[in-house]
Amino acid sequence: MDWNQLEYFKTVAQMQHVTLAAEKLMISQSALSRSIANLEKELGFPLFNRSGKNIMLNTNGQIFLNYAERSLKEITVGRKIIMDSLNPGIGNIAFAFLRSLGTHVVPKLLVHFRTSFPEIQFKLYENSTLFLLEQLLTEEIDLCLCTSNMMKDHLEWKFLFSEELFVAVPSMHHLASKSSIELAEIATEPLITLKSSYGLRLLVDRFFNEIGVRPLIAFEGEEILTIAGLVEAELGVSLIPKMIGLEQFNIVLLPVTKSKCVRNIGLCWNKKHYLSPSATKFKDFVIRSTFSV
Numbered sequence: 001m002d003w004n005q006l007e008y009f010k011t012v013a014q015m016q017h018v019t020l021a022a023e024k025l026m027i028s029q030s031a032l033s034r035s036i037a038n039l040e041k042e043l044g045f046p047l048f049n050r051s052g053k054n055i056m057l058n059t060n061g062q063i064f065l066n067y068a069e070r071s072l073k074e075i076t077v078g079r080k081i082i083m084d085s086l087n088p089g090i091g092n093i094a095f096a097f098l099r100s101l102g103t104h105v106v107p108k109l110l111v112h113f114r115t116s117f118p119e120i121q122f123k124l125y126e127n128s129t130l131f132l133l134e135q136l137l138t139e140e141i142d143l144c145l146c147t148s149n150m151m152k153d154h155l156e157w158k159f160l161f162s163e164e165l166f167v168a169v170p171s172m173h174h175l176a177s178k179s180s181i182e183l184a185e186i187a188t189e190p191l192i193t194l195k196s197s198y199g200l201r202l203l204v205d206r207f208f209n210e211i212g213v214r215p216l217i218a219f220e221g222e223e224i225l226t227i228a229g230l231v232e233a234e235l236g237v238s239l240i241p242k243m244i245g246l247e248q249f250n251i252v253l254l255p256v257t258k259s260k261c262v263r264n265i266g267l268c269w270n271k272k273h274y275l276s277p278s279a280t281k282f283k284d285f286v287i288r289s290t291f292s293v
Helices: 003-015 018-025 029-043 059-086 105-116 129-137 199-210 224-232 277-288
Strands: 048-051 054-057 092-098 121-127 143-146 155-170 190-194 216-221 238-241 251-255 262-270
Touching: 003 018, 003 029, 003 059, 018 029, 054 059, 092 129, 092 277, 105 277, 121 129, 129 143, 129 155, 129 262, 143 277, 155 199, 155 224, 155 277, 190 199, 190 224, 190 238, 199 238, 199 262, 216 224, 224 238, 224 251, 262 277
Parallel strands: 092 121, 092 143, 190 216
Antiparallel strands: 048 054, 143 262, 155 238, 155 251, 155 262
């Protein structure tokens, strides 16, 4: 039994089609079929129920797949640990963050970190908190910057800083001349906000719930700058953090009084996922950093 046999088995199990699996693995169909047959012979039991080119895992195959995936993962981690020890100070970090942090916080972090560690490379992702946490759990990324209100098992979150949230209104809105505002004052205004899978949306819902208001959702978006554009077009108001790029819109950001409207941002990682020396250095650097947002 070798590495390739397990990889081939895993791919066939996922695709349930010999021809498609062979194409993905870039080997001949006959070579793939021989590999699976040899694996079954070596194990002493069949792994699939076959019907032409379509094959499905049988009970034995379903059990063995779990162990095969675990073995492949351990081998990958073991190889990574050895390569990291052979090449200290050189590595790749998969780092993810909320889209709204990509214009100011993340660039500053990367510039300062790479001043000391120029050989370390980054693979960057940006998305909503829910998606970022899924990437941590599937070990697609090493670290991410996100909120804490959607945490899952095996994840560690370290607070870094808070962002104040402001009520955004069109510049000609009847509330635009105020120096500050209470959330209750926009209870009857159409609200433009992020989709329900976003951590900021959960916070906004919570803030309104705390004052006993059920807002009228007019539009749901995926980007804060898109939301700002809709506010500028006088399609509603919103509750958003201040970020680079908002200055291009003809809107007013009003501080919220009485209700404490802030979004806590922290660094998150999977406690069960191996962090390379490079990723560990970056994690420690981020936690030690002083943030001004």
